[in-house]
Amino acid sequence: MIKMSTYALVTTSLVAIFSGSGCSNNLKKPTVNTPKFQKASLDTRTSGIKTQTHKASYSKKPQPTQAKPNKHGDTWERVFQGFKLPNHTNKAQVQRFVNQYGRNPRQLSALSERASTYLHMIVHEVDRRNLPTELALLPFVESAFKPDVFSHAGAAGLWQFIPETGKRYGLRQAKGYDARMDPFAATGAALDYLEKLNADFNGDWLLALAAYNCGEGRVQREINRNRSKGLPTDFWNLSLPKETREYVPRLLAFKELTRNAKRYGIALADTPNEAKLAQLRVDKPVNLRQVALQAGLDADHLISLNPYFRTGITTPHYSNRIVLPREHAQRLTQVIATLPPASPRAAGNAHQYNTLATTRTGKKASKSTQYTRVKTNLRSAQLHKQKVNA
Structure with missing residues (x-):
């Protein structure tokens, strides 16, 4: 909790x-x-x-004891100071997305503007738990920092919780209400889940992030399979779903691009540390x-x-x-x-009041695609995802 x-x-x-x-x-x-x-x-x-x-x-x-951020800096400096994951920029999988995203610096500048609304809130909670601040960038990958979007699989909110996982972590869903879209509650729940996954995989954050995307059961099965064959069991050597194999490199690409924004021509939104x-x-x-x-x-x-x-x-x-x-x-x-x-x-x-999106790319729903219609598809989407991860 x-x-x-x-x-x-x-x-x-x-x-x-x-x-x-x-x-x-x-x-x-x-x-x-x-x-x-x-x-x-x-x-x-x-x-x-x-x-x-x-x-x-x-x-x-x-x-937990925290390093005090520069009070005269901005929230982005606070993010950069809290990076703890090893540098994987030299990996071809990461470079692919650095190059892909880096070709459109204006779009990344616009994304940073949207992120600025929630970034301080998320970083504050990440800092409070003494977690790597790379986690604060995860909504870039999950939702493009849009709290009101649904994915094609029925995941919702900044952190893209599927219905069952949301309920497991206290995010209630009812007619006219969906706590997965509450930026504060969902941030707390997502960090709870990520902490649990990190413990499950003995402190390996890349495996924890992969499990956040495709499920801890799937990641563990691939680890067991590689171990039985005498193969490495780190993230880069697992045979995971294509989306997951790209998911972690996308996050690491955002880390590289934001940390070296000037090099890539990206103008990060002014985000005071408050x-x-x-x-x-x-x-x-x-x-x-x-x-x-x-x-x-x-x-x-x-x-x-x-x-x-x-x-x-x-x-x-x-x-x-x-x-x-x-x-x-x-x-x-x-x-x-x-x-x-x-x-x-x-x-x-x-x-x-609240326009729904139907995919992670922000494609808008028609007027006929209202909450009740999307809600009827959530259970089937959840079952489908469980079968995929099985």
């Missing part, structure tokens, strides 16, 4: 703001010992409601489009940060958290405090 780690907690009679990078796959309020509090820099106040800002940790385990997102606890149904419009903000942007609410109206019985731009936390808190609970009937058609 992921422990929610937050570095600013603002409590009011209505809402609490989790500012920063608490990633939790437990959508209920955590039951923990009372933490020790210290003052933090964020002080959000609402009219007529007293608030107090604290620095809080929800983890019972001692936090939180861009906050989490707002709201215990009533809220129409996100209405909230944004009343606050004078871009409604589509607020909707895009919360694709797990498939109709654009929050469902507190599934999750009482809203993701929002940190810079607008105070204004949105004030608006929500004045609004009555939203009616589910106000949602209208789901596609008006």
Whole structure:
């Protein structure tokens, strides 16, 4: 289970703001010992409601020692400082994708702009666990940092969880709600899963990453097969599915391209080393489009940060958290405090709020391809993937 780690907690009679990078796959309020509090820099106040800002940790385990990033740098520098995997750039499989992606630096610059929304949140959680920051680049490969996409196999979200694995790691899926598309919860669940896989394969991150793609059973069977023949059992020598054989090199190519962006003509998006997102606890149904419009903000942007609410109206019985731009936390808190609970009937058609993609390449679904239709295909896709991995 992921422990929610937050570095600013603002409590009011209505809402609490989790500012920063608490990633939790437990959508209920955590039951923990009372933490020790210290003052933090964020002080959000609402009219007529007293608030107090604290620095809080929800983890019972001692936090791992971390190297402090350069406070004057940006999040990308923090990523580069945390790289821990060996350099495999000389591998032909990696060079193939370095060359392929490197031919279009503008596209990579655009991808880095999309990543900038979530990168600090992910890196913060990776750092908190003392994991290699190469893992923070995995959404480049999985979803191109789009939290609202489905793959052809029914995987969803930034980290592309298939339904059964998502459920196993606490990502609830119901009509009108899909926690696999919650960037905070899914990040916590993905890192949980990756840590488990890394332990399964004795600390070999390349094998863990391969297993994240095609399943630990398939990877272990290939290891056993090679071992029985006296062959090497590292990732590069296993007979894995084509997608998996390309999956790890793609990640390593993104590592090379981002670390040496200037060499390849890539302009990484300006990403200050500070939180861009906050989490707002709201215990009533809220129409996100209405909230944004009343606050004078871009409604589509607020909707895009919360694709797990498939109709654009929050469902507190599934999750009482809203993701929002940190810079607008105070204004949105004030608006929500004045609004009555939203009616589910106000949602209208789901596609008006959250457009679905049907493939990992971002191909848009037609208006007739709504959530209910995609959902009916998820179980068959899961069964198909299990057969492929068998």
